[in-house]
Amino acid sequence: MDKIKNVSSSVTQFASDIESEARRITWPSRQEAVKSTLAVVAISGIFAAFLGLVDYLFSIGVRALLS
Numbered sequence: 001m002d003k004i005k006n007v008s009s010s011v012t013q014f015a016s017d018i019e020s021e022a023r024r025i026t027w028p029s030r031q032e033a034v035k036s037t038l039a040v041v042a043i044s045g046i047f048a049a050f051l052g053l054v055d056y057l058f059s060i061g062v063r064a065l066l067s
Contacts, residue, residue, distance in 0.1 A: 028036065
């Protein structure tokens with residue numbers, strides 16, 4: 001029975017800790033979220049273009065070596 005009480009109190013303490021941590025969260029404003037999203041999309045696009053260019057150049061190099 002003590003084991004059940006210990007588990008119950010542990011679960012209760014864990015839930016209480018989660019609640020107190022959730023209250024500390026500071027969410028970004030809508031404007032900050034939009035700016036961050038646009039920055040991620042732009043950086044991802046630039047990186048994808050760079051990798052596409054590198055892939056294209058490597059394929060030209062491999063074709064030149066094999067022909």
